[in-house]
Amino acid sequence: MTNGHPTREEDFDLYVLGALEGDEKQAIESHLAACADCARKLAVARGRVAAISFAAPRVEPSAAVKDSLLRHVRAESQAPSAVPLKVPSDSAKVPAPGTGREFAPPDPPRGLAGRWLFGILAPACVALLIATVMLWRENDRLTKQLAGLGASVDKTQRQLADAQEMLHLYTSKDTIKVLLAPKPGMIKGDGEVMYNEKMGLLMYDGWIAPSPDDKSYQLWVVPMEGKPISAGVFNPATSDTAHWMSKVPEGIAPKMFAITLEPAGGMPQPTGPMVLVGGT
Amino acid sequence: MSKTGADLPATDAALVHKITQRDEAALAALYDRYAGMLSSVLNRILRDTQAAEEILQDIFYQLWCSGSRFDPARGSLPGWLLVIARNRAISRLRRHNPAAGEEILENTVVMPFDLESSAAQQQLLTRVKGALDSLPKEQRAAVELAYFEGMTHSEIAERTGDPLGTVKTRLRSAIETLRRNLQSTMSHNT
Numbered sequence: 001m002t003n004g005h006p007t008r009e010e011d012f013d014l015y016v017l018g019a020l021e022g023d024e025k026q027a028i029e030s031h032l033a034a035c036a037d038c039a040r041k042l043a044v045a046r047g048r049v050a051a052i053s054f055a056a057p058r059v060e061p062s063a064a065v066k067d068s069l070l071r072h073v074r075a076e077s078q079a080p081s082a083v084p085l086k087v088p089s090d091s092a093k094v095p096a097p098g099t100g101r102e103f104a105p106p107d108p109p110r111g112l113a114g115r116w117l118f119g120i121l122a123p124a125c126v127a128l129l130i131a132t133v134m135l136w137r138e139n140d141r142l143t144k145q146l147a148g149l150g151a152s153v154d155k156t157q158r159q160l161a162d163a164q165e166m167l168h169l170y171t172s173k174d175t176i177k178v179l180l181a182p183k184p185g186m187i188k189g190d191g192e193v194m195y196n197e198k199m200g201l202l203m204y205d206g207w208i209a210p211s212p213d214d215k216s217y218q219l220w221v222v223p224m225e226g227k228p229i230s231a232g233v234f235n236p237a238t239s240d241t242a243h244w245m246s247k248v249p250e251g252i253a254p255k256m257f258a259i260t261l262e263p264a265g266g267m268p269q270p271t272g273p274m275v276l277v278g279g280t
Numbered sequence: 281m282s283k284t285g286a287d288l289p290a291t292d293a294a295l296v297h298k299i300t301q302r303d304e305a306a307l308a309a310l311y312d313r314y315a316g317m318l319s320s321v322l323n324r325i326l327r328d329t330q331a332a333e334e335i336l337q338d339i340f341y342q343l344w345c346s347g348s349r350f351d352p353a354r355g356s357l358p359g360w361l362l363v364i365a366r367n368r369a370i371s372r373l374r375r376h377n378p379a380a381g382e383e384i385l386e387n388t389v390v391m392p393f394d395l396e397s398s399a400a401q402q403q404l405l406t407r408v409k410g411a412l413d414s415l416p417k418e419q420r421a422a423v424e425l426a427y428f429e430g431m432t433h434s435e436i437a438e439r440t441g442d443p444l445g446t447v448k449t450r451l452r453s454a455i456e457t458l459r460r461n462l463q464s465t466m467s468h469n470t
Binding site for chain 1: 302304307308311312315316317319320321323324325327328329330332333336337340341344355356359362363365366370388389390391392393401404405407408409412423424426427428430431432433434436439451452455456458459462463
């Protein structure tokens with residue numbers, strides 16, 4: 001680095017990528033904190049590196065995510081507004097975190113009576129200050145707890161939406177069940193797919209040996225006509241069982257379902273060997 | 281037939297402004313615009329559809345709650361969302377809990393690509409895939425380990441069994457090539 005500036009443009013990208021470590025990382029971090037010009041270059045590098053995201057195979061989220069998000073937002077909008085926790089008025093004397101302003105005790109009053117009064121009031125002020133700081137911390141803790149509870153409610157709503165969809169899938173007369181069996185000579189495992197063409201809903205349940213580090217399993221709906229459609233990528237790294245539900249476009253008549261072994265993260269179309277397969 | 285102003289899709293900046301006024305339709309519009317893009321990178325990093333969807337929903341909920349902290353004049357919304365998505369997914373993958381709100385502060389992400397339409401996203405996808413495909417296999421693998429698995433130079437060396445110096449040179453060369461290619465994409469877009 002010259003004058004602390006990174007000498008090469010790609011240093012910013014490597015930093016954003018998270019590849020730098022130790023002295024290299026520390027040197028660029030301490031320089032960035034004080035150099036507006038390099039901070040601008042870093043912002044451009046962030047955008048450039050973020051574009052690598054587009055190398056990921058396209059995976060659309062299930063409709064349940066958007067439904068759950070909007071339900072949560074709507075419920076929050078309709079709920080009565082929360083009453084902010086009040087802090088004692090003396091808290092005005094406590095600096096807001098990060099403002100750099102500090103609490104300044106009053107000058108001691110002059111005279112004997114004043115000194116007596118000061119002797120009583122000074123400890124009281126300190127006690128009040130300590131109480132204020134404690135209340136502020138408690139307020140902060142409760143705010144964080146509230147945020148955690150919000151997230152928990154959100155998760156429960158999502159699980160409920162999933163459970164409702166699963167119930168529809170189980171009870172619908174249009175749902176078909178297909179057993180997946182291993183191809184000869186391939187990894188051992190078996191699975192079951194429940195599929196509803198009208199709902200565009202699929203549920204997979206099965207077990208299979210963990211895939212290698214640089215590989216993932218990918219489930220495909222192979223339609224009567226057209227290209228296979230991805231119905232989920234998984235890697236049972238810690239457990240050999242897998243279970244999930246996913247949305248696929250509605251009205252796809254399936255010829256078969258297959259699980260293939262693909263490069264980590266999955267592929268837009270199958271490229272690897274079929275591991276489990278089942279026809280309709 | 282030419283489009284009238286009312287027919288034109290709202291810009292990201294306009295939708296973010298509406299979100300600060302608690303407009304649910306604006307949130308839904310931004311979700312439709314960027315959920316697929318974010319879901320793809322989350323799934324690629326986590327290889328877990330359920331975990332990816334949880335983070336996806338959290339990101340948009342965070343946008344709803346803290347949209348006012350995003351300044352469209354200072355950076356790109358899709359860039360900002362991608363940085364948050366990657367940070368969160370990598371943190372989850374590596375069992376690391378960042379300080380709350382850490383990533384929201386990194387709101388300066390300059391991404392001079394037009395990503396407000398799916399056609400523009402498709403165009404960038406083609407350019408990025410083309411740029412990555414043009415890299416030697418080992419360089420591409422190093423970029424993917426760093427970006428999608430959040431690995432440092434040493435971790436990549438350990439994973440691939442290559443010397444640290446080789447990994448550093450490999451990643452630097454890859455980044456240089458990608459930067460050159462994407463720079464030309466930027467100049468085509470701007």
